[in-house]
């Protein structure tokens with residue numbers, strides 16, 4: 420097991436119960452990712468790799484679904500949220516499934532960033548193996564080209580969150596494209612502009628009696644149009660690659 424995996428276990432055991440609260444801002448910035456998940460994964464047999472608390476199952480309609488994660492507490496939350504779905508404990512670099520078991524594999528919210536480069540390569544090889552021919556994959560990771568990730572990059576990708584120090588292995592568009600070179604890459608985009616603080620909006624919403632979440636989501640959707648502006652194309656904090664098994 421990688422040292423980074425041990426760090427990630429510590430982090431997610433600590434935040435499992437409060438996960439949606441801790442990462443609220445980023446989650447309100449996922450309209451585009453949700454749209455891609457629906458377009459790509461609806462009606463497929465899907466593996467949600469590093470599924471966390473299973474929250475993606477609220478957002479799309481797979482024909483069948485298996486969530487896999489290493490963290491037992493995150494899986495407890497997932498089972499509580501979706502008692503009838505299948506959640507398994509396992510490592511995303513060594514998947515406990517036969518070849519060609521799924522039509523879709525998704526790995527959301529930069530889970531691969533918890534693995535060093537050789538771990539990411541093993542993970543992608545495993546995704547390729549368990550996908551059926553023409554199967555689809557959605558992979559996400561932090562975006563080093565986003566100016567908003569510059570402080571993390573300058574600190575050697577070391578992060579401290581909820582009192583836990585850990586290292587993340589973000590990508591840039593060329594690196595991610597190289598990582599998935601066994602696939603046909605259908606889309607490579609940046610998303611997530613949640614560097615904008617949410618507190619002022621919470622305050623305003625309190626005064627005006629509006630729901631701050633829908634306001635923030637709308638703001639994030641507007642910023643999402645940066646992906647059509649060449650100079651701002653890679654401003655989003657995260658990258659997403661939509662790929663097909665060639």
Ligand SMILES: C[S@@+](CC[C@H](N)C(=O)[O-])C[C@H]1O[C@@H](n2cnc3c(N)ncnc32)[C@H](O)[C@@H]1O
Nearest residue numbers: 431469470471488489490510511527528530533
């Ligand atoms: C940022 S969270 C993403 C969770 C979920 N995909 C989401 O969108 O909210 C990262 C998840 O990766 C899981 N994880 C980290 N290393 C892992 C590994 N080697 N195998 C399986 N899961 C792992 C963690 O337990 C955590 O639930």
